[in-house]
Amino acid sequence: MSAMNLENIKRDYLLPQSLQAKSSTFYLSEADILPTIRANKSHRIFPFCVVKINNAIGVVGLLDLRYSNQLLPHETCITSKITNLKNSLLETKKQKNPIILAHNNHYLINTYLKNISEKFSANYVLEKQGIFIEIWKNNPYMPQLASVYNSLTYLHIVDGHHRVKAFDQNTGYLMYYLLASDQVITKPIIRSYFLNCDQVKEIFNQASKKFFLKRIHEDEYKSFKYKHFINLRYFDQFYIIKATSNELDIRNTLQFFYEKGKTPALLHSFSNIKLEESQSREDFGNSLFQLIIPAFPFSLVPNVSHLSPLPPHSTWFEPKIPDNVFVYTF
Structure with a gap:
């Protein structure tokens, strides 16, 4: 896959650090990204690429962070007076696994993802030492998938809230997984x-x-x-x-x-x-x-925000996803 030298946008896809030696690095070009954004100016979520790593399907997309507080409620982090600890946490969190978005319409979204991976040939396929990476883009299901994403009235960040809040721009290009609320478990912290x-x-x-x-x-x-x-x-x-x-x-x-x-x-x-x-x-x-x-381990439900400042303020949401998935850098 050819790479373009972008001035404003650079997307690196890297496997977790333990697997980086086995992975390839590649970029999405501006030509891949901008048509989707221009076609969905009113949208807050822009999916433009479906990625499959072995059997785990995820979506690369853009989140309009200007709406993140309303669209993506998340655990509130009390500002620590230990500045170095806070900064270290933010920097470390940026490099962890993809952001997980929990929602209550998993069946419809999963149908689109399944159709994309089963009915179309991947645009790009990478394989190295048993890790298969497949990328789909520019197919008829992508606009429909974007429409479904933006019809969701509830999304919840169950991982990566530090990273979203650490962004200083209006938009962020993220690798994220959408999971149904019943696929998320809670643990007290x-x-x-x-x-x-x-x-x-x-x-x-x-x-x-x-x-x-x-x-x-x-x-x-x-x-x-x-x-x-x-x-x-x-x-x-x-x-x-x-x-x-x-x-x-x-x-x-x-x-x-x-x-x-x-x-x-x-x-x-x-x-x-x-x-x-x-x-x-x-x-x-x-x-x-x-x-x-x-925190008492309440279940993740669409109206969980009414519990604030109770859980999820002090609840750790643990998504059920495999470890060998993409992380991102900027």
Whole structure:
């Protein structure tokens, strides 16, 4: 496949770093991209190329990031005061797997993708050491696929929210997979806040009146931290607040701590990091209170945004996709 030297747009398709030695690098030309964009000026999503790697079918497309907040709700990341950590996270995330978009019309979209891969010969086929890469473009199904994409009223970024927010331009050329919501599973993650003692005394006092707190030993604490509990560490004393199976109780409990916890300055926050790896903290001497909130694993549903600032704020969505898929660079 011939490559064009583009001044404004350069698309690299690379396999994950562990497989880069086995992969080829190639570009989409301006001639491939612009006709689709011009034909769909009112669209927010521009699919212009279907890619199949072994048995995994994905779509290369353009997202109009000016609409990303409305079109693509995603996990909100609290700005960390640790600037270096934040920048490192953003740079690292840019190079990870494709962005995953979850939606509720998988059957129709998947039909178009299947028709493209079964009824047409690929424009380009690359094969190296058992990895087959096939590319379809310029076929009758592509405009229909674009129309279906833009008829979706709900899409959710289940991976790559840092990357979307890191873009400083209005549009981004992305490799993305569209998955049905029932193909996405959720896992609770830990979000930890370290606050000084004076700021949090009232929170702790109110919590002890409003919820059932049980004091536990430090060795017991380890058995609770990955379960659906809100955990309080007050100096060297550990408490748990049990989140019941009643959804209303869970929401009220999480809402209470979220609202109380966001008033003081959040001195440390993180997501998708195991508790053992996240014990770095500012030095506050002995005046330390740690609030640990694991998200309750709600299912991904089209109206999930009404839970904000509850999950998906602190929920890790894990898409069921293979590892050997494209990543992108700019």
